[in-house]
Amino acid sequence: MxxxxxxxxxxxxxxxxxxxxxxxxxxxxxxxxxxxxxxxxxxxxxxxxxxxxxxxxxxxxxxxxxxxxxxxxxxxxxxxxxxxxxxxxxxxxxxxxxxxxxxxxxxxxxxxxxxxxxxxxxxxxxxxxxxxxxxxxxxxxxxxxxxxxxxxxxxxxxxxxxxxxxxxxxxxxxxxxxxxxxxxxxxxxxxxxxxxxxxxxxxxxxxxxxxxxxxxxxxxxxxxxxxxxQASRSKRVMDVIERSLRNRKIQNSVSLAGVGYLRYEDRDAIPQAADFLVTEENVHTALVYGIVHDEDEEREVVIGSLRTSKITLDPDEFIKEAFGQDSEGRFFGGGRSMAGGFEIPVGFLSGFYENSEYNRLKWEVFDMQIKQKLLRLINPEDGVISTD
Structure with missing residues (x-):
């Protein structure tokens, strides 16, 4: 030893x-x-x-x-x-x-x-x-x-x-x-x-x-x-997939969907929802995200998952370009061929309150900020995802 x-x-x-x-x-x-x-x-x-x-x-x-x-x-x-x-x-x-x-x-x-x-x-x-x-x-x-x-x-x-x-x-x-x-x-x-x-x-x-x-x-x-x-999906996973369908916004063949708050144990519903959305007709890329609340750690993080069938899109480069790095130079996310993910700490705004107006306002802020960062890259005129 x-x-x-x-x-x-x-x-x-x-x-x-x-x-x-x-x-x-x-x-x-x-x-x-x-x-x-x-x-x-x-x-x-x-x-x-x-x-x-x-x-x-x-x-x-x-x-x-x-x-x-x-x-x-x-x-x-x-x-x-x-x-x-x-x-x-x-x-x-x-x-x-x-x-x-x-x-x-x-x-x-x-x-x-x-x-x-x-x-x-x-x-x-x-x-x-x-x-x-x-x-x-x-x-x-x-x-x-x-x-x-x-x-x-x-x-x-x-x-x-x-x-x-x-x-x-x-x-x-x-x-x-x-x-x-x-x-x-x-x-x-x-x-x-x-x-x-x-x-x-x-x-x-x-x-x-x-x-x-x-x-x-x-x-x-x-x-x-x-x-x-053959392991079956739980009802909670199906609920998140349904939520992603209801909230999705499609632009330039990219489907974006915010699913709101999720419990920590339901985090893997996010990539499953992305897997489902990318199968929609005329969609080559799907990105699903939500705020995951961890009661044990008393923290919240924004979790996102990307799936794509577009061979010219590099998920690693796309996610790094969209969300950048933290103060220590670590990227908030990355990817591999056809898939990627990101995790962003909520930080000072962490804190979940049942049925509160605070939760609604916080989600609206994060939802708007994430969409803004992503839409900048999928804009058909000057974004990194082209229509060809």
Whole structure:
């Protein structure tokens, strides 16, 4: 076990301009060997999706073969019905750590790992930073969101799912899957789900994603995956979708919809509403947003989700251009191919009062401000989204 943090050496791997290059397997192997016998904490985004959950589990299993003990944490909640089903049906070992509650003893870890995020979407990031834990590894398929001082960074935006990157680790022998091992089968099933979810059922998949899916097809449980996918939407999710339909404003083939206030546990209804609105005729991009009230943390945030079928629209660039950065230079949001999201703290105006005029006025202000920022970019005359 390490007695003191190692001075991190940042190495960034960016393969998007050279997609024919092999994954940096040997570098990852040496990194794992270097940290053998340690304990690491894996941080996910606050509201982890199947790609994040499955990728973290795969890394956890790989690390175990190198005598590294890992634990997976996220700060938010699992509210999407498929995410809940995935964790329950596979016994996926991810834990919730609400920042306001007592979390794990960080002194027991020798470092932390970011998977499918770069720290900008995790409330837990400041805690590990304050504990002076070294950042061992970052694995993500999103465009760069922040400057990170890590021992190794495997960042590949040309790949459509982080699950694909972790599957490549498996293919190259960092861990050999065993069909007779139920944990391996369940993890392969989770990876298949994560890969499919982030590539819109493989419709937006790149070559690497197809090759990863082909590999996983030899190990995953199709009946288990079917059970995860058949999880039904709750009434509250359906209510948010109905609200988005009622409130949507369409301009230049872009559908904007504010859905007002949501409970913290219903946050995942926002991307589901965006998924629904983008299927409307003559709409190529949908953006849904609302104010999410977190009673436990006594805070409110504006949450938004973007979905697009327009191949010339880069969600990452669009969201960064629309909402910019905070005072520390961190972007309020970003994205990947065909999808993106943002999260903006309400700050001083936080505070929810049942059936109050204050809530109505606050929502009107935020709704107007968000629409103003977005309409500026989708204006048919000088906006970034053209009609062609």
């Amino acid at each position: 390490a007695d003191s943090p190692r001075p991190p050496k940042s190495v960034s791997v960016e393969l998007s301009s050279h997609p024919e290059q092999e994954p940096p397997i040997e570098a990852i192997r040496q990194l794992l060997k270097k940290h053998a016998g340690e304990r690491q904490i894996i941080l996910l985004q606050d509201f982890p999706d199947p790609d994040a959950l499955s990728s973290a589990w795969a890394y956890m299993l790989i690390a175990q073969t190198y005598d590294i003990d890992c634990e997976i944490y996220y700060a938010g909640t699992l509210s999407h019905q498929e995410n809940i089903a995935l964790v329950r049906l596979t016994s996926l070992p991810a834990r919730r750590w609400a920042p306001a509650s007592e979390g794990p003893d960080l002194s027991q870890y020798q470092g932390y790992v970011l998977i499918d995020n770069q720290g900008t979407t995790s409330q837990l990031f400041p805690f590990v930073e304050a504990a002076h834990l070294p950042l061992i590894l970052v694995i993500d398929h999103h465009a760069p969101q922040a400057k990170l001082n890590a021992e190794f960074i495997d960042l590949r935006p040309h790949i459509r799912a982080t699950a694909t990157i972790l599957t490549q680790y498996l293919q190259c022998g960092l861990l050999y899957l065993d069909r007779s091992n139920s944990k391996h089968v369940k993890c392969a099933t989770a990876l298949m789900h994560g890969l499919r979810a982030d590539t819109n059922q493989l419709m937006h998949a790149a070559e690497a994603d197809f090759l990863a899916a082909a590999y996983l097809s030899g190990f995953y449980d199709s009946q288990l995956l079917s059970a995860v996918l």
